[in-house]
Amino acid sequence: MTDVVTGTEQGTEAAVAAPPELIAGGTAPLVRRKRRRGGKLMDIAAPLAVFAGLIGLWYAVTYLLLDPGRRFLMPPPQDVITEAFLDGPTMEKIGEALWNTIQVTFTGLAIAMVIGISWAVVMSQTKVAERSLFPYAVALQCIPILALVPLIGFWFGYDFPARVIVCVLISLFPIVSNTLFGLQSVDRSQHELFTLHGAGRLTRLTKLQFPAAMPAIFAGFRISAGLSVVGAIVGDVFFRQGEAGLGILLDNFRSRLQGPELFATIIVAALLGIVTFIVFGWLGKLAVGRWYDTSRDAA
Known part of the structure; x- marks a missing residue:
């Protein structure tokens, strides 16, 4: 009985130590593809977020920091x-x-x-x-x-x-x-x-x-x-x-x-x-x- 439990524990440890490609019939590549797609989305979203922040800063300088008579400096x-x-x-x-x-x-x-x-x-x-x-x-x-x-x-x-x-x-x-x-x-x-x-x-x-x-x-x-x-x-x-x-x-x-x-x-x-x-x-x-x-x- 002890051997069976030990073997099961060893199998569990082996499963944990096994590379992801060998677990769940090859589902790990799907996870990697999802991560890569998420990375590509982040590559697009991050520059757009920075661009939106710069536009917001532009508006803030124009309408909050500059007087109406000086807005020609930063229209x-x-x-x-x-x-x-x-x-x-x-x-x-x-x-x-x-x-x-x-x-x-x-x-x-x-x-x-x-x-x-x-x-x-x-x-x-x-x-x-x-x-x-x-x-x-x-x-x-x-x-x-x-x-x-x-x-x-x-x-x-x-x-x-x-x-x-x-x-x-x-x-x-x-x-x-x-x-x-x-x-x-x-x-x-x-x-x-x-x-x-x-x-x-x-x-x-x-x-x-x-x-x-x-x-x-x-x-x-x-x-x-x-x-x-x-x-x-x-x-x-x-x-x-x-x-x-x-x-x-x-x-x-x-x-x-x-x-x-x-x-x-x-x-x-x-x-x-x-x-x-x-x-x-x-x-x-x-x-x-x-x-x-x-x-x-x-x-």
């Missing part, structure tokens, strides 16, 4: 929609400025990609090159771009090329630093394996270092994409010649105290930065897949 959301987004001439101006800013943004970003990757590749080959070149990349990041804008205008004029140069200077450092980190993150044993097979420097770079560095490179691209939008707008504010971009439009609406139009332009500029960030995140997943992010899925 309510419905005024931004009716007086800006639903106004044909205003949206035509914003659309033209957006297109000009997009051209400057992606031209500067493309140039920064070429220069940044080349710079990082040179530094990754020898320690002497890294010690010689990396301090200048740091110095370029530390110099306030507003201090360089007048010099850029004197040297290159105040039109499209000057705006592109500002974008390059602002967005260059994340590409250089992330690419260098990725190229140097290869495990030493893999380098030794390539050495045993007699691989040259170019083969090691293209078949070992670059594949391992792709996640870091695209992380740098995503950061620099948003910074390039900032550079295009900053260039517009200071270089007021040529075709107007979002920066010139922002400054014009500010000087005329056109609050709804100003907020609409700010929203469009923010959406441009978000879209470029999302696009490069999507391109990163296409290029390197999800192999480096499996731990997050497992959690």
Whole structure:
């Protein structure tokens, strides 16, 4: 009798210790699917809740903190929609400025990609090159771009090329630093394996270092994409010649105290930065897949 009870207790303990996949005829995967669906719903609900909170804060500042005579400083959301987004001439101006800013943004970003990757590749080959070149990349990041804008205008004029140069200077450092980190993150044993097979420097770079560095490179691209939008707008504010971009439009609406139009332009500029960030995140997943992010899925 004691043996029977002991066996039953052992069976119970075994059942408790058994993995969930072996209990109840495979119901555990259904529970996991439900948790994943709940996680997806939370991924959607949480940003919507934050967005609703920001809209509520916007209304509170407009109607509770500002006097009626000063509400042009922060017009309510419905005024931004009716007086800006639903106004044909205003949206035509914003659309033209957006297109000009997009051209400057992606031209500067493309140039920064070429220069940044080349710079990082040179530094990754020898320690002497890294010690010689990396301090200048740091110095370029530390110099306030507003201090360089007048010099850029004197040297290159105040039109499209000057705006592109500002974008390059602002967005260059994340590409250089992330690419260098990725190229140097290869495990030493893999380098030794390539050495045993007699691989040259170019083969090691293209078949070992670059594949391992792709996640870091695209992380740098995503950061620099948003910074390039900032550079295009900053260039517009200071270089007021040529075709107007979002920066010139922002400054014009500010000087005329056109609050709804100003907020609409700010929203469009923010959406441009978000879209470029999302696009490069999507391109990163296409290029390197999800192999480096499996731990997050497992959690």
